[in-house]
Each structure stands twice: as structure tokens, then as C-alpha cells.
Amino acid sequence: MHAMVLRRVKAPLEWTELPDRHPGHNEIRVKVLACGVCRTDLHVVDGELPDPKLPFIPGHEIVGRIDAVGAGVKELQIGERVGIPWLGYTDGTCPYCLMQRENLCDHPLFTGFTRDGGYATSAIADARFAYPLGEAGSDVSMAPFLCAGLIGWRSLVIAGDAKKIGFYGFGAAAHILAQVARWQGRSVYAFTRSGDERTQGFAKSLGALWAGGSEEVPPEPLDAAIIFAPVGALVPLALKAVRKGGRVVCAGIHMSDIPSFPYRLLWEERELLSVANLTRQDGLDFLHLAPQVGIKVTTKQYPLKEANQALADLRAGRLEGAAVLTP
Ligand SMILES: [Zn+2]
Ligand SMILES: [Zn+2]
Numbered sequence: 001m002h003a004m005v006l007r008r009v010k011a012p013l014e015w016t017e018l019p020d021r022h023p024g025h026n027e028i029r030v031k032v033l034a035c036g037v038c039r040t041d042l043h044v045v046d047g048e049l050p051d052p053k054l055p056f057i058p059g060h061e062i063v064g065r066i067d068a069v070g071a072g073v074k075e076l077q078i079g080e081r082v083g084i085p086w087l088g089y090t091d092g093t094c095p096y097c098l099m100q101r102e103n104l105c106d107h108p109l110f111t112g113f114t115r116d117g118g119y120a121t122s123a124i125a126d127a128r129f130a131y132p133l134g135e136a137g138s139d140v141s142m143a144p145f146l147c148a149g150l151i152g153w154r155s156l157v158i159a160g161d162a163k164k165i166g167f168y169g170f171g172a173a174a175h176i177l178a179q180v181a182r183w184q185g186r187s188v189y190a191f192t193r194s195g196d197e198r199t200q201g202f203a204k205s206l207g208a209l210w211a212g213g214s215e216e217v218p219p220e221p222l223d224a225a226i227i228f229a230p231v232g233a234l235v236p237l238a239l240k241a242v243r244k245g246g247r248v249v250c251a252g253i254h255m256s257d258i259p260s261f262p263y264r265l266l267w268e269e270r271e272l273l274s275v276a277n278l279t280r281q282d283g284l285d286f287l288h289l290a291p292q293v294g295i296k297v298t299t300k301q302y303p304l305k306e307a308n309q310a311l312a313d314l315r316a317g318r319l320e321g322a323a324v325l326t327p
Pocket of ligand 1: 090091093095097104105
């Protein structure tokens with residue numbers, strides 16, 4: 001197998017030949033068909049997440065076809081197409097797992113971080129955390145569902161029944177969730193880097209009622225806002241944009257520091273909270289919903305060997321929608 005391997009943080013990934021691996025108990029091996037590039041991969045490569053166990057293979061939006069199964073695998077078979085998300089394993093026994101919050105598990109493994117991911121021709125996954133995808137939809141267009149879609153969906157659920165919802169940062173996740181929110185009958189307000197008219201136009205083409213710069217005040221107060229961009233300065237701006245009792249959800253795994261802000265922005269029972277990881281049920285719910293919504297995923301495809309270029313384009317904001325690697 002071949003993979004793009006992270007050996008040192010803040011260094012380019014290296015194209016590497018590795019021995020073929022064999023699935024262990026409860027594991028499957030897939031031939032990778034496509035792997036999405038997520039902003040979390042940038043945080044991983046930049047060393048912004050704690051305790052990276054180097055070297056490893058990034059990538060947690062994997063669409064693959066099973067070519068080997070280990071002992072104990074009952075639900076999945078060789079030849080099936082599956083999706084492999086960020087949540088790669090939970091212990092099932094810690095207090096969080098027992099309270100149905102496995103996204104907060106004390107002993108988790110994360111695909112493309114604490115277990116090898118999908119920037120590769122082949123990947124191993126715990127079968128209990130993989131999703132059967134069926135054959136509808138292209139490999140490339142399904143890949144961004146596995147994180148941008150799934151964790152975006154969890155963020156949208158946590159935002160509550162907001163009719164007027166703002167999205168700060170209109171990348172892979174927001175471009176999927178805007179379509180879901182519209183389908184649910186909500187009004188979407190898209191906030192981008194100021195002056196980024198191209199992305200604002202993209203948001204409007206996907207049904208956003210309004211699009212503007214993140215410093216702008218929306219035409220009416222929002223019921224909730226989701227912050228997808230890893231920019232702490234957006235927190236007070238989003239609190240300013242929501243109505244009394246409104247909710248601001250931080251959807252990313254990492255954010256720059258949040259600047260201090262006057263208490264009156266939080267006052268009047270506004271809520272500020274974060275979303276961490278996902279549960280398997282979040283994924284099942286989203287993958288059940290996605291075909292009904294008819295989500296159109298905008299992708300830019302890169303050969304696996306050009307993963308560093310894909311990451312650079314994501315970092316520079318040169319992408320509309322999602323970058324996807326194909327072996
Ligand atoms: Zn647990
Ligand atoms: Zn992700």
C-alpha cells in the first residue's frame with residue numbers, strides 16, 4: 001500500500017510505500033476509493049491538536065470498498081462500499097459511553113489521528129464504526145459527508161429549532177448544511193471573510209437568504225449561529241448577531257483564542273457551546289437524511305500524491321466546497 005504520511009508536524013506529508021496490513025478482530029480493510037480533506041487535517045498537520053503519535057496517516061472522510069474482514073465482523077462483507085468517519089473506536093464502558101455520549105468517550109480512537117486514516121490506497125477500520133453506503137452516489141461526492149456532513153449535522157441539531165440560522169465560515173460543512181437547513185424550511189445567513197464575494201455568491205446559489213462579511217450585522221437577529229471557521233474572534237460577533245435566548249455553537253475541534261468581550265453579549269440567556277466529535281447515531285441519522293435532501297456536493301478532486309497541495313488550497317481559502325483525494 002501507499003500513503004501520505006505525517007512524520008513531523010508543520011512538515012509536508014511524505015508519499016510512502018508501506019507493507020500491506022491485515023484486519024484484526026472486529027476490523028475491516030478497505031481499498032480507499034476517495035478521502036475528503038477536512039479542516040481538522042490542517043490542525044493535525046500544524047500540530048494544533050494535543051499529543052500527536054507520529055508518524056501516522058491523516059484522513060477521516062473515507063469512502064472505501066471492503067477487501068478483507070477480520071474475525072468477529074458480522075455486519076459487513078467483502079465487496080461492500082463503506083464510509084469511515086472520524087470516530088474510529090470507543091470503549092463502550094466509560095461514564096460517557098454509558099450515558100449515550102460516546103462522542104465524549106474517555107478512551108476513543110480517531111481516524112486519521114490516533115489511528116491511521118485514508119490518505120492512502122488502503123485503510124483498516126473497526127467495523128462497528130463504519131457505515132454501509134450502498135451504491136448510490138459517487139465516491140467523491142460521498143466522502144465529504146463523513147465529517148463535514150456528519151459533524152455539521154450534529155452541530156445543526158445542537159443549534160436547536162432555529163428558524164433563522166447563521167453559518168460563520170462557508171466551507172465544506174456549511175455548504176452541505178445550508179442545503180439541509182433550507183430543506184428543513186429554515187432561513188440561512190452566510191458569513192464569510194469580508195470581501196469574499198465569490199463565496200458569498202456560492203452561499204446564495206445554495207439557498208442562503210443573505211450573505212455578507214463576518215463583521216456585518218445580519219438584516220434581522222438570528223435564532224442561532226454555527227461557527228465553522230477556526231477563528232475565536234467570531235464568537236463575540238456571533239453572540240452579537242443572535243437574539244435574546246439565542247444559541248451560538250462552535251463546530252470546530254480547534255479555534256484561535258477567543259478575545260475578551262463585554263458580558264452584555266452573553267446576557268439575556270444567550271448560550272455558547274461547542275460540538276465535539278460525533279456519535280454513531282449522528283452518522284446514521286445524517287446518512288438516512290442526505291438522499292431525501294438531495295444534497296449537491298461541490299468538490300475539487302486531487303490525486304492522493306497531491307494531498308499537500310489540497311491542504312495548501314484549503315488553508316488559503318482557495319476552495320469552494322470540499323477537497324477530495326483519490327488514489
Ligand atoms: Zn467510552
Ligand atoms: Zn473532519
